[in-house]
Amino acid sequence: xxxxxxxxxxxxxxxxxxxxxxxxxxxxxxxxxxxxxxxxxxxxxxxxxxxxxxxxxxxxxxxxxxxxxxxxxxxxxxxxxxxxxxxxxxxxx
Amino acid sequence: xxxxxxxxxxxxxxxxxxxxxxxxxxxxxxxxxxxxxxxxxxxxxxxxxxxxxxxxxxxxxxxxxxxxxxxxxxxxxxxxxxxxxxxxxxxxxxxxxxxxxxxxxxxxxxxxxxxxxxxxxxxxxxxxxxxxxxxxxxxxxxxxxxxxxxxxxxxxxxxxxxxxxxxxxxxxxxxxxxxxxxxxxxxxxxxxxxxxxxxxxxxxxxxxxxxxxxxxxxxxxxxxxxxxxxxxxxxxxxxxxxxxxxxxxxxxxxxxxxxxxxxxxxxxxxxxxxxxxxxxxxxxxxxxxxxxxxxxxxxxxxxxxxxxxxxxxxxxxxxxxxxxxxxxxxxxxxxxxxxxxxxxxxxxxxxxxxxxxxxxxxxxxxxxxxxxxxxxxxxxxxxxxxxxxxxxxxxxxxxxxxxxxxxxxxxxxxxxxxxxxxxxxxxxxxx
Numbered sequence: 001x002x003x004x005x006x007x008x009x010x011x012x013x014x015x016x017x018x019x020x021x022x023x024x025x026x027x028x029x030x031x032x033x034x035x036x037x038x039x040x041x042x043x044x045x046x047x048x049x050x051x052x053x054x055x056x057x058x059x060x061x062x063x064x065x066x067x068x069x070x071x072x073x074x075x076x077x078x079x080x081x082x083x084x085x086x087x088x089x090x091x092x093x
Numbered sequence: 094x095x096x097x098x099x100x101x102x103x104x105x106x107x108x109x110x111x112x113x114x115x116x117x118x119x120x121x122x123x124x125x126x127x128x129x130x131x132x133x134x135x136x137x138x139x140x141x142x143x144x145x146x147x148x149x150x151x152x153x154x155x156x157x158x159x160x161x162x163x164x165x166x167x168x169x170x171x172x173x174x175x176x177x178x179x180x181x182x183x184x185x186x187x188x189x190x191x192x193x194x195x196x197x198x199x200x201x202x203x204x205x206x207x208x209x210x211x212x213x214x215x216x217x218x219x220x221x222x223x224x225x226x227x228x229x230x231x232x233x234x235x236x237x238x239x240x241x242x243x244x245x246x247x248x249x250x251x252x253x254x255x256x257x258x259x260x261x262x263x264x265x266x267x268x269x270x271x272x273x274x275x276x277x278x279x280x281x282x283x284x285x286x287x288x289x290x291x292x293x294x295x296x297x298x299x300x301x302x303x304x305x306x307x308x309x310x311x312x313x314x315x316x317x318x319x320x321x322x323x324x325x326x327x328x329x330x331x332x333x334x335x336x337x338x339x340x341x342x343x344x345x346x347x348x349x350x351x352x353x354x355x356x357x358x359x360x361x362x363x364x365x366x367x368x369x370x371x372x373x374x375x376x377x378x379x380x381x382x383x384x385x386x387x388x389x390x391x392x393x394x395x396x397x398x399x400x401x402x403x404x405x406x407x408x409x410x411x412x413x414x415x416x417x418x419x420x421x422x423x424x425x426x427x428x429x430x431x432x433x434x435x436x437x438x439x440x441x442x443x444x445x446x447x448x449x450x451x452x453x454x455x456x457x458x459x460x461x462x463x464x465x466x467x468x469x470x471x472x473x474x475x476x477x478x479x480x481x482x483x484x485x486x487x488x489x490x491x492x493x494x495x496x497x498x499x500x501x502x503x504x505x506x507x508x509x510x511x512x513x514x515x516x517x518x519x520x521x522x523x524x
Contacts, residue, residue, distance in 0.1 A: 001353075001367055002281065005346050008370035015130065042338045044279050044345045044372035063372040064135065066257040067277050070270050070374075071335050081128055081259070084239050085220030089134045092282045092369045093198045093328055 105132035108395025109253030111416030133203030162301025258397035267384030274378030280330025308474030380457035
């Protein structure tokens with residue numbers, strides 16, 4: 001049974017692009033205006049990790065759900081679809 | 094490939110494929126563009142597909158489509174920490190033709206459905222992102238894709254690009270969704286032998302069960318968890334509005350672990366092996382969030398149009414209905430030789446006059462109300478559990494005294510007037 005996120009993500013197929021489809025527009029906004037950094041909590045794949053002075057974006061494990069674009073209180077995330085055929089590939093549901 | 098089509102459909106999910114299938118079947122030249130490796134590769138739902146709207150597109154589809162089980166029992170659990178109050182309906186007629194609904198695995202189902210559209214003459218191209226609509230003099234005349242020389246033209250572009258419809262947004266049909274207009278849902282497909290599923294859910298091989306779980310399954314947040322039986326796997330998931338998830342600082346996959354380990358739920362998945370983990374947004378803004386549906390040369394369908402009834406977990410059926418209606422509208426427009434907003438507007442009125450418009454109107458304030466008043470999930474579900482416990486535990490207390498105690502437990506927190514108001518408010522938004 002997959003209990004940790006790492007175990008869950010390991011079961012998913014990703015066809016990764018070399019470029020990120022997710023961009024944090026201004027890391028200073030995260031640093032100075034956003035004490036809670038909600039995206040690091042609600043992202044279902046822990047794509048976002050705060051590194052003290054900038055936001056790390058692990059786009060490779062993104063499920064393309066769109067929550068970060070909608071949930072960022074400062075509209076500070078540029079969200080595009082990965083290039084055609086790239087990104088997550090669901091096999092089942 | 095001809096440069097111009099009658100119709101370009103963006104997205105090969107239930108809405109897009111229904112539209113493409115219907116249009117091509119009636120002689121139109123249709124291009125269906127899918128960004129995934131194959132139709133279904135990006136598509137997620139809990140797993141319930143209703144028969145009615147699909148059958149209107151492909152009669153007796155159940156004889157051929159990759160389905161899991163027809164659902165014969167719908168259970169509803171109101172969960173506390175270590176108890177639950179339940180209600181359910183089981184009807185064997187749902188296990189026979191014409192059926193009511195089926196569990197499905199979308200990657201398989203969507204792939205099959207798109208292949209049926211291709212049989213009707215639809216040109217399907219996968220692995221292609223539509224980056225923008227091509228607009229000339231305010232009229233949508235085609236789409237730009239991420240392929241080299243990727244501009245394609247059509248009389249009408251149908252947006253069936255799902256909950257993250259960047260295209261409808263860029264046309265100004267709606268603003269960015271608010272966190273309370275979408276539900277973030279995560280789920281796992283868990284492998285379990287057919288025989289074990291049958292025993293645990295008290296069904297035979299060709300009977301399925303759906304379980305909707307309220308209360309402690311979302312730790313009181315506005316949302317639900319679910320268990321759906323496939324042939325030899327179970328879909329287990331949980332979702333809440335994104336706003337609740339943010340407010341309660343919940344990690345969705347941890348909430349899912351909480352659900353999987355809940356003592357009322359865990360025995361159903363004991364020994365099951367996770368096959369896949371999936372996250373997706375469900376558009377749950379309802380009636381008031383439906384965007385502009387039609388413009389000159391463009392129609393918006395399915396999740397992109399927020400056509401989801403969250404109370405009754407209907408979505409893919411509404412997507413199919415909207416896709417089919419879009420195709421029928423375009424066929425009429427083709428006869429008139431005009432694809433203006435004025436002519437295509439019969440799609441909008443058709444949606445609002447159908448069960449979709451009526452049902453979404455019926456529940457238009459429900460999500461908002463339950464979000465604003467969290468007591469329904471946070472307080473009343475535990476209270477109902479304790480009331481049952483009080484009433485059914487034989488401890489020498491007289492039943493009248495028990496009833497009194499239960500009534501007091503309900504009014505202790507909110508007062509008699511408060512409870513009356515809560516009841517009235519809940520009735521008003523679902524009546």
